[in-house]
Amino acid sequence: MFENLKAQPADKILALMQMYKDDPRSDKIDLGVGVYKNAEGVTPVMRAVKAAEKIVWEQQESKSYTGLIGDPAYSDAMIKLILGDAVQRANVGAAATPGGTGACRQAFELIKMASPEARVFVSDPTWPNHISILNYLGMTMVPYRYFDADSRGVDFEGMLVDLGQARAGDVVLLHGCCHNPTGANLNLSQWREVVKLINAKGLVAMIDIAYQGFGDGLEEDAQGTRLVASSVKECLIAASCSKNFGVYRERTGLLMAVSQDSGQTALNQATLAFLNRQNYSFPPDHGARVVTTILNDDALRADWMAELEEIRLSMLGLRQQLADELQRLSGSDRFSFIAQHRGMFSRIGAAPELVEKLRTEFGIYMVGDSRMNIAGLNAQTVPILAKAIIDAGI
Ligand code: PLP
Ligand code: TYF
Numbered sequence: 001m002f003e004n005l006k007a008q009p010a011d012k013i014l015a016l017m018q019m020y021k022d023d024p025r026s027d028k029i030d031l032g033v034g035v036y037k038n039a040e041g042v043t044p045v046m047r048a049v050k051a052a053e054k055i056v057w058e059q060q061e062s063k064s065y066t067g068l069i070g071d072p073a074y075s076d077a078m079i080k081l082i083l084g085d086a087v088q089r090a091n092v093g094a095a096a097t098p099g100g101t102g103a104c105r106q107a108f109e110l111i112k113m114a115s116p117e118a119r120v121f122v123s124d125p126t127w128p129n130h131i132s133i134l135n136y137l138g139m140t141m142v143p144y145r146y147f148d149a150d151s152r153g154v155d156f157e158g159m160l161v162d163l164g165q166a167r168a169g170d171v172v173l174l175h176g177c178c179h180n181p182t183g184a185n186l187n188l189s190q191w192r193e194v195v196k197l198i199n200a201k202g203l204v205a206m207i208d209i210a211y212q213g214f215g216d217g218l219e220e221d222a223q224g225t226r227l228v229a230s231s232v233k234e235c236l237i238a239a240s241c242s243k244n245f246g247v248y249r250e251r252t253g254l255l256m257a258v259s260q261d262s263g264q265t266a267l268n269q270a271t272l273a274f275l276n277r278q279n280y281s282f283p284p285d286h287g288a289r290v291v292t293t294i295l296n297d298d299a300l301r302a303d304w305m306a307e308l309e310e311i312r313l314s315m316l317g318l319r320q321q322l323a324d325e326l327q328r329l330s331g332s333d334r335f336s337f338i339a340q341h342r343g344m345f346s347r348i349g350a351a352p353e354l355v356e357k358l359r360t361e362f363g364i365y366m367v368g369d370s371r372m373n374i375a376g377l378n379a380q381t382v383p384i385l386a387k388a389i390i391d392a393g394i
Contacts, residue, residue, distance in 0.1 A: 012128065013367055020365045028363035029381050031372040034180065034344050036243060036311055039378040046246045048304035052293035056286070065282050068273035070096025074288040077295035078254045082209060082239055084219070086226035092258050093268030095276055096283040098251035100210045100240025105133055106255045106275045107206055107236045111171055112137055113271075118204070120171045121163060123147075125347075125369060127180045127208070130173060142166070147182045152337035152349055154184045160197060168202035174228070176209025176237075177221035178343020181371035185215065185342055191224040195231045205235035213244040213308045214315065215342035234259045241291050243344070244308055250287025311375075315344065318377045325386035335389075347371050350394045362388040 016032040035043050069075065075094035083092070097103040111118055120139055122130055123146035134141045142165070145158030163172060174194070179185050186194065198205050205228050215221045228235055234257070241252040257268035276283060294300045319339045326335035338346050350358075350370040358364040364385060366372040377385060 009132075011132075016365055016367060019359075023363065023365075025363040027384075029365065029376060029385065031364065031366045031374075031376040031385075034243070034373055035248065036246065036315075036344065036375045038314070041376075041378070043248075044246065046304060046307050048294045048300045048307065049245060049247060049290055051300055051303070052290040052297075055293055056289050060289075063285075066285050068276045068282060069094065069269065070283045070285065070288055071292065073296070074292045075254060075256075077292045078239060078241075079256065081218075081295060082212065082222055082237065082254075082256075083226055083229055083258075084222065086230040087258055088262065090262040091260065091265060092256050093265050093270075093272055094254055094256045095269070095272035096285075096288050097238075097253040097255050097276070098280065098284055099242055099253040100208065100238055101129055101133075101253070102251065102283070103238030103240065103253040103255040104130065104208055106272065106279070107238050108133055108137055108139060109275050109279075110236065110255075110257070110271060111204075111206070112139055113275075115169055115171075115204075118169050118171050119166070120173055120206075121166055121203075122173050123159075123175065123179070125181055126173070126175070130208070142170075144172075146179075147184055147347065149349055152182075152184060152347065153340070154186060154190070156186070156190055156193075160193065163194070163197055163203075164201075166201055166203050169204065171204045171206050171236075172198060173206045173208065174224070176207045176212065176225040176239075178211035178215045178345070180210070180343070181345050181347055181367065181369060183341030183343055183346040184337075186224060188223055188227070191227050195228055198228075198232050205232050207235065207237045209237065210240040211243050211343045212239075213305075214312055214344060217312070218244075218305065218308070229258045232260075234264075241287060245287070245291055245294070245304070247287040247290065250290070251284045252287030252291060315374050318374050318379075318382060319346070321379065321382045322374075322377065322386060325383055326389065329386055329390045344373050344375050345371050346374060348389070348394065350389075350392075354392050354394050357392045358388055358394075362392065364388055 013033050020030045079092050119142050121142045121144050124143035144162035145155045148155035207225050212221045237256040239254045242248045294304050323339035348370045355370050
């Protein structure tokens with residue numbers, strides 16, 4: 001049997017992480033994998049997470065199984081965090097999943113189960129795991145124009161034209177905020193246009209929200225998702241706590257199925273439980289319990305929000321510093337998009353050879369499509385990167 005196995009394509013982002021580790025240069029700079037790092041280059045355990053873990057350690061009396069959907073208190077807390085008052089709780093079926101990746105996987109499985117003919121429209125570009133999982137499941141994918149190579153903003157006209165090709169029942173996958181890998185995002189009036197198109201054509205919305213609180217703020221970053229959830233017939237929302245709670249390795253995610261018909265919720269919920277059972281039975285609990293503890297405790301929640309805001313502002317500061325430095329060195333505004341992008345990432349729009357040159361000659365690691373993780377910088381490395389970008393001829 002094993003002799004039939006074929007080598008599978010590696011995850012380029014994770015391969016780059018390994019190359020960085022193996023690079024002996026002491027002045028190397030890691031702008032690869034999407035992990036937040038503070039000015040010292042450390043991915044810290046957030047204060048509220050540490051405190052909540054202590055509470056869980058002290059108070060937890062059993063590690064017996066939870067339920068197939070995880071602890072319902074986790075779903076309640078997360079639904080409130082993401083959707084606010086946009087929809088009634090009775091309209092949402094939800095299940096805990098292993099991270100946002102698990103939520104995406106379960107969402108795709110649900111789509112395949114309910115609507116095998118549906119095509120999934122994905123932004124060009126999108127997070128490579130979307131493509132990889134959809135391919136693995138044998139689902140049909142259609143890219144829609146998203147990133148405008150000239151302005152490094154959203155090609156919104158192109159996006160609408162391409163989504164206009166979708167047929168009733170097709171799925172539109174949208175990033176809730178902080179688009180990965182580009183950093184270019186829809187504004188609220190563009191979200192409204194997309195909702196109009198989804199409703200006019202009878203499409204199904206799916207939102208992947210993995211960076212709430214990393215862009216314009218916790219509430220602001222959820223606006224598009226809330227608008228969709230409150231205005232379409234039904235949607236799927238895959239959420240991750242990896243980044244905004246810094247619990248990457250705990251595998252903490254949630255999949256929501258929102259329907260305007262609350263009579264549908266029990267079946268949606270039961271289907272999410274069924275899908276969990278088929279893949280891994282019970283979802284991980286530790287991260288979910290920590291998140292629930294934080295969200296349901298006023299003091300911990302306030303502290304978490306304060307630290308998340310510090311993280312968000314630090315990335316915004318680095319964006320501005322880099323844009324300013326590049327303006328100074330290039331004598332032009334052609335890098336001003338870096339200050340307009342939001343979230344951890346910016347696609348700077350450099351050719352693969354130049355990305356490679358940055359790595360080999362300057363020890364600067366970004367993903368091959370020229371996506372850089374802003375959080376991999378600090379005030380001292382910004383001028384080094386800016387100079388390298390100009391010297392490399394980008
Ligand atoms: N979706 C997007 C767009 C992401 O960038 C990520 C990565 O952080 C995820 C989902 C899910 O991440 P995780 O499975 O670590 O929660
Ligand atoms: O895009 C990123 O860098 C993050 C982290 O298979 C990540 O989303 C990267 C690759 C992967 C899972 C998560």
